[in-house]
Amino acid sequence: MKINGETHCLYLWRAVDHEAEVLESCVTERKDHKAALGFFRKIMKPHGKLQIVVNDKLRSYGVALEVIGNASRQETGR
Numbered sequence: 001m002k003i004n005g006e007t008h009c010l011y012l013w014r015a016v017d018h019e020a021e022v023l024e025s026c027v028t029e030r031k032d033h034k035a036a037l038g039f040f041r042k043i044m045k046p047h048g049k050l051q052i053v054v055n056d057k058l059r060s061y062g063v064a065l066e067v068i069g070n071a072s073r074q075e076t077g078r
Helices: 033-047 059-068
Strands: 011-016 022-028 053-055 074-076
Touching (some): 059 074
């Protein structure tokens, strides 16, 4: 994506409930554990503690969930 003539790589983060409704979304420039931690905290403010987190096998998710305390509720897959 070009912003002010510079090319940027942006990542979309989405939280979806069991009925496939989007609860929260945001865009970041990085996909590291700090971005994951910020997104999980943003989700937890209005919706409370996460019951199950299903994601791809990116290691930054596991690191962020360990900090939050939900590492045991992570499921990886496609």
